[in-house]
Structures are given as C-alpha cells and as structure tokens.
Amino acid sequence: MRPSRLHSRAVTLPDAPPIPPRCAHCGLRASGAFHQLAPGELGFVEDLRSATERVPAGHALIREQADGGRLFTLYAGWAFRYKTLSDGRRQILNFLLPGDLFGLQQRFSEGATYGVEALTDVSVCVFQGTRLWELYRAHPRLGYDLTWLCAREEQMLDENLLTTGRRSAVERVAVLLIHLFKRMQRLGLVDGDNGCPFPLTQQHMADALGLSLVHTHRTLRRLQALGLHTLDEGRLVLRNPGALTQLADYATQPLEPLPLL
Amino acid sequence: MRPSRLHSRAVTLPDAPPIPPRCAHCGLRASGAFHQLAPGELGFVEDLRSATERVPAGHALIREQADGGRLFTLYAGWAFRYKTLSDGRRQILNFLLPGDLFGLQQRFSEGATYGVEALTDVSVCVFQGTRLWELYRAHPRLGYDLTWLCAREEQMLDENLLTTGRRSAVERVAVLLIHLFKRMQRLGLVDGDNGCPFPLTQQHMADALGLSLVHTHRTLRRLQALGLHTLDEGRLVLRNPGALTQLADYATQPLEPLPLL
DNA sequence: CGGGGTCTTGAAACGGCTCAACAAGAGTGG
DNA sequence: CCACTCTTGTTGAGCCGTTTCAAGACCCCG
Numbered sequence: 242m243r244p245s246r247l248h249s250r251a252v253t254l255p256d257a258p259p260i261p262p263r264c265a266h267c268g269l270r271a272s273g274a275f276h277q278l279a280p281g282e283l284g285f286v287e288d289l290r291s292a293t294e295r296v297p298a299g300h301a302l303i304r305e306q307a308d309g310g311r312l313f314t315l316y317a318g319w320a321f322r323y324k325t326l327s328d329g330r331r332q333i334l335n336f337l338l339p340g341d342l343f344g345l346q347q348r349f350s351e352g353a354t355y356g357v358e359a360l361t362d363v364s365v366c367v368f369q370g371t372r373l374w375e376l377y378r379a380h381p382r383l384g385y386d387l388t389w390l391c392a393r394e395e396q397m398l399d400e401n402l403l404t405t406g407r408r409s410a411v412e413r414v415a416v417l418l419i420h421l422f423k424r425m426q427r428l429g430l431v432d433g434d435n436g437c438p439f440p441l442t443q444q445h446m447a448d449a450l451g452l453s454l455v456h457t458h459r460t461l462r463r464l465q466a467l468g469l470h471t472l473d474e475g476r477l478v479l480r481n482p483g484a485l486t487q488l489a490d491y492a493t494q495p496l497e498p499l500p501l502l
Numbered sequence: 503m504r505p506s507r508l509h510s511r512a513v514t515l516p517d518a519p520p521i522p523p524r525c526a527h528c529g530l531r532a533s534g535a536f537h538q539l540a541p542g543e544l545g546f547v548e549d550l551r552s553a554t555e556r557v558p559a560g561h562a563l564i565r566e567q568a569d570g571g572r573l574f575t576l577y578a579g580w581a582f583r584y585k586t587l588s589d590g591r592r593q594i595l596n597f598l599l600p601g602d603l604f605g606l607q608q609r610f611s612e613g614a615t616y617g618v619e620a621l622t623d624v625s626v627c628v629f630q631g632t633r634l635w636e637l638y639r640a641h642p643r644l645g646y647d648l649t650w651l652c653a654r655e656e657q658m659l660d661e662n663l664l665t666t667g668r669r670s671a672v673e674r675v676a677v678l679l680i681h682l683f684k685r686m687q688r689l690g691l692v693d694g695d696n697g698c699p700f701p702l703t704q705q706h707m708a709d710a711l712g713l714s715l716v717h718t719h720r721t722l723r724r725l726q727a728l729g730l731h732t733l734d735e736g737r738l739v740l741r742n743p744g745a746l747t748q749l750a751d752y753a754t755q756p757l758e759p760l761p762l763l
Numbered sequence: 764c765g766g767g768g769t770c771t772t773g774a775a776a777c778g779g780c781t782c783a784a785c786a787a788g789a790g791t792g793g
Numbered sequence: 794c795c796a797c798t799c800t801t802g803t804t805g806a807g808c809c810g811t812t813t814c815a816a817g818a819c820c821c822c823g
Contacts, residue, residue: 322660324660324661324663324664326664326669326751327751328751330668330669331668332663332664332667332668334664345649345653346653346654346657349650349653349654350654350657350756351756354657354660354753354755355660374646377638377643377645377649378642381642381645382638384645384646384649385635385638385645388606388645388648388649388652389610391649391652391656392606392607392609392652393607393611394656395607395656396607396611396615398656398659398660399583399585399595399615399616399659400585401663402585402593402659402662402663402666403585403593403595405663405666405667405712406593406666406711406712407591407592407712409810410811442768442769442770443769443770444768444769450667451666451668452811452812453811455771455772455811455812455813456810456812458770458771458772459771459772462771490589492615495612670778671778671779704801704802705801713779713780714779714781716779716781716803716804717778717779717780719802719803719804723803
C-alpha cells in the first residue's frame with residue numbers, strides 16, 4: 242500500500258534541538274506563546290517528567306497497538322496522530338506542533354487507539370502517565386490546563402471532520418495550508434514573507450485530507466497555478482492568504498496564549 | 503439546501519422524562535453504567551447545576567454562533583453536535599446519548615464553535631460554566647473525570663474521522679449502526695432481540711457520514727437486503743452483528759463504567 | 764551505478780452526487 | 794372531513810469528481 246517510510250538518517254543524531262534539563266530554561270515557555278506557570282507548578286512538571294528523547298523522522302512515538310501509558314509534549318519538530326484500517330488505509334487525524342500534548346487518551350482506555358509518528362526529527366518530553374491523578378490533586382490548575390488542551394484538540398478534530406466530510410478537494414487543501422500556517426504563526430515560526438517550514442509530503446496531505454495521492458497533487462498544482470501559494474523545498478509561502486481563506490471558508494480563531502504541559 | 507427542521511410538537515410538553523430534583527435520585531446514576539460519586543462530590547454537582555430543561559426535537563441546545571458558556575449533561579433522549587459551512591453544507595460531528603457532556607469547548611474559546619441540536623425530545627441538566635475552575639480546585643476527582651470525558655469524545659471523533667476519510671459507503675453505514683448500537687448497549691437500552699431505539703433520519707446519517715442523502719438510502723437498502731440489519735419505525739435491529747462488525751472493520755472497546763457530570 | 768522515495772502526468776474506470784419525480788403519513792386549516 | 798403542505802422515504806438516469814493504474818523523471822544516498 243504505502244511504502245514503509247524508514248528513511249532513517251541512520252546512525253547520526255537526529256537533527257532536532259536538545260531539551261534543557263531544567264523546565265525553567267524551557268525554550269518553548271520563553272517564546273511567549275504559552276501560559277506562565279507558578280514556580281510550584283513548574284517544579285511539579287519537572288518532577289513528573291521522566292525523560293527527554295530525540296526521535297528521528299519516520300519513527301514511531303506511539304504504536305497503534307498496545308503502547309504504554311506514557312504522556313508526551315512535543316518540544317521541537319513535527320509529528321502526526323493517525324489510525325489505520327486492517328487493510329492498510331491510513332487516516333492522519335491531526336498534526337502535532339511544538340507545545341502539543343499527546344498520549345493522554347491512552348490513560349483512559351486500555352492501550353493506544355491511535356499511533357503517533359515523527360514527521361521530522363523531533364524532541365519530546367516524556368511524562369509518567371501513572372502519576373496523572375496526582376497532578377489533579379496537587380495542582381488543580383494543571384488539571385484544568387490538561388482539559389483545555391484536550392478540548393482544543395477536539396476542536397481541531399471537529400474542523401478536520403467537517404473538512405473530510407463536506408469540503409471539496411480544493412477546499413480541503415486550502416484549509417490544510419491555512420490551518421497549519423496559522424498554527425505556525427501562533428508559535429512565532431512564520432517569517433516576514435508569509436513563509437514557514439512545511440515538511441509534509443504529498444502523501445501526508447492526502448492521508449490527512451481523505452484524498453488520493455494523485456488528486457492531492459493535482460489540486461495542489463491548481464492552487465499554485467492560481468497564485469495562492471508556493472510550496473518548495475519544505476517551505477510554504479502564502480501568496481494570497483485572503484483568497485485562500487475565502488476559498489476554504491475558514492473561520493479564524495482568536496490567538497490567546499496556550500497552556501503547556 | 504436542507505429543509506429547516508422545525509417539526510415542533512407545538513405547544514404540548516416534550517415527550518422526555520423529567521429530571522429528579524435531587525442528584526441523589528438521578529435515574530442515570532442508578533443505571534449502573536456510570537461511576538459512583540462520593541457524597542461531597544454529588545452535593546457539589548447538584549449545587550453547580552443551575553437548571554434542568556426539556557427541549558423538543560429539532561430545537562437548538564447550543565447555537566453555532568456565539569452561544570453562552572453553559573455546560574450540559576444529556577439526561578434523556580438523543581442530540582447531536584454539528585458544524586456548517588457558510589453555504590449550508592452540514593457535518594454532524596457526533597451523536598450524544600444519555601450521560602454525555604457537551605458545551606465544554608465553549609469554555610475554552612470565545613463562543614461556540616459548533617452547534618448542538620435535539621434529535622428527539624430531550625431532558626438536560628444545565629451547569630454554570632463560570633464556576634468550572636472552582637470544580638477543579640474543590641473536587642480534583644471531578645476535574646479528572648471531565649478530562650476523561652473529553653478524551654473519550656476525542657476518541658469517538660478519531661473514529662469518525664477515519665470513517666469519513668477512508669471508509670467506503672457500505673463501511674461507513676455499517677460503522678454507524680454498530681457504534682450507536684454498542685453505545686446503547688452500554689447504557690442498557692438494548693432489548694433481548696438485539697434491538698434498540700434509533701431515531702435518526704436518513705438525512706442525519708448522511709450528514710454524519712459525509713455522504714449524500716440518496717446514496718445513504720441506497721447503501722442502507724443494500725445492507726438490509728443482505729440481512730445484516732432492519733430499521734423500521736425508529737427501531738434498529740442487528741440481524742448479523744458479526745458480519746456487520748467485520749464489514750465495518752470495527753474495533754470494539756472494553757466497556758468500563760463511564761464518568762458522569 | 765543502483766535503488767528507494769518523492770513528484771509528476773495521462774488515461775480510463777467507478778463510486779458517489781445531482782437532478783427529478785413520486786408515494787405515504789402526519790399535521791393544519793378551512 | 795377534506796384539501797393542502799411538509800417531512801421522510803424511495804427510485805431512476807446521467808454526470809462528474811475522484812480513484813486507480815501505469816509510467817517516467819528527478820534526487821539523494823549507499
């Protein structure tokens with residue numbers, strides 16, 4: 242079906258930044274895109290964190306079958322959640338950007354119900370899922386944040402469901418481009434020319450949008466020919482964000498700071 | 503596009519059971535399908551509840567544009583969450599059965615990002631969203647349960663996304679039938695003949711599955727002709743659950759008790 | 764130089780959509 | 794009590810958006 246992406250950059254260390262040993266020096270928290278935590282909360286989070294890891298592109302972070310109950314925060318790089326049917330058809334559920342939490346659902350059901358794969362080289366913080374209940378008791382604020390993160394991800398899934406269920410191919414591609422662009426923007430990762438890193442393969446886009454690879458490609462070409470965007474060498478530039486937004490019938494969300502961890 | 507379902511049973515009271523004034527006498531909690539709460543927690547929930555309402559079929563529970571931050575638990579009847587595109591195309595995100603919580607996402611973003619409509623006559627408990635933070639501080643266990651409910655709904659959305667993105671029409675319909683059947687079973691609402699209430703219109707199914715009304719109808723007929731199910735007068739009977747499950751490539755989840763409120 | 768991954772393009776087949784029309788049942792008003 | 798309307802279910806015919814199949818180009822890497 243889909244060629245196995247092993248693509249491993251082999252023995253060399255993944256090309257993703259290391260994570261500072263102390264949460265107080267966290268690069269993400271310094272970016273200003275996230276809530277600040279009280280010192281006690283920060284200490285608890287740091288204590289809850291059992292490891293940091295770097296994982297090369299194409300490798301699994303959570304396996305679709307029976308993975309442990311570990312909890313992750315993506316520190317750097319891109320990843321995606323997905324589900325597959327028994328005959329190999331794959332649906333990408335959503336993409337994960339720095340600051341995104343994943344693995345939470347595993348805590349509430351036996352084993353993983355979805356897989357997570359690193360899209361680029363990636364650094365993650367790993368937390369002990371078993372102590373989750375403790376978090377709610379000791380730091381209700383963090384529990385609140387967890388629910389927030391979960392609700393926000395659900396909102397993105399709602400949007401994706403609307404997309405795959407009701408939008409045409411052009412609309413789908415347009416939504417994908419805008420949505421990821423906006424998320425990068427919120428993280429301060431968009432440069433002055435409306436450009437941002439965009440490591441997705443056409444296959445990834447197809448799998449996320451419920452389209453075939455070939456048709457995704459043709460649709461992408463069509464949008465590009467209309468001068469709405471360019472997409473080269475892993476970099477996305479929105480040439481005409483307004484037209485793209487209108488085409489996608491996309492509703493922009495306000496950009497308040499996000500909870501983290 | 504879609505005819506406005508106003509269908510109001512007019513002036514007569516909705517045909518949905520009233521809700522006991524005291525949470526201690528809650529019919530849902532008595533059913534055994536849900537977690538038990540400690541007396542203090544139950545008292546808090548009862549205090550948090552600002553009203554109970556009965557809403558007739560076809561009426562809005564949450565409006566897609568700027569609704570308040572109220573929180574609901576469905577006590578009896580069916581409802582559904584949905585999103586619409588500006589030209590009227592509608593996607594049903596998921597169906598709500600007794601015990602389901604909704605309105606949570608509203609708390610975390612300005613206004614509603616989806617609508618909720620009563621599918622049958624419905625009774626709901628209404629909670630004060632503004633006191634949500636208090637809940638986390640006073641009763642961490644309830645906060646934990648809230649996250650659980652949110653994560654569980656996300657799992658259902660994952661499944662729906664896989665369905666609309668990758669499954670064929672027959673598979674989609676099969677999944678819908680099985681999934682709703684299983685959920686009714688968990689609530690103890692399936693009778694001895696593998697039958698349960700099923701108030702959905704073909705239009706609802708189409709809107710949930712990302713199919714057209716006509717094609718949904720034909721597909722339904724096809725499955726029925728194969729002897730897999732019957733669907734008459736608002737009652738669904740699974741004639742051949744095994745074949746249906748296999749056709750849908752459906753993974754059954756373990757049935758532990760659910761959190762409530 | 765060979766091989767795997769990605770992107771690209773054409774041609775043909777098909778699944779699902781749209782349009783259109785009709786039947787049955789329920790509620791409404793004269 | 795009977796037309797009228799509205800909702801839901803039903804069915805046929807033809808079209809079109811998307812998929813599938815197939816093949817080739819380019820590029821990086823071993």
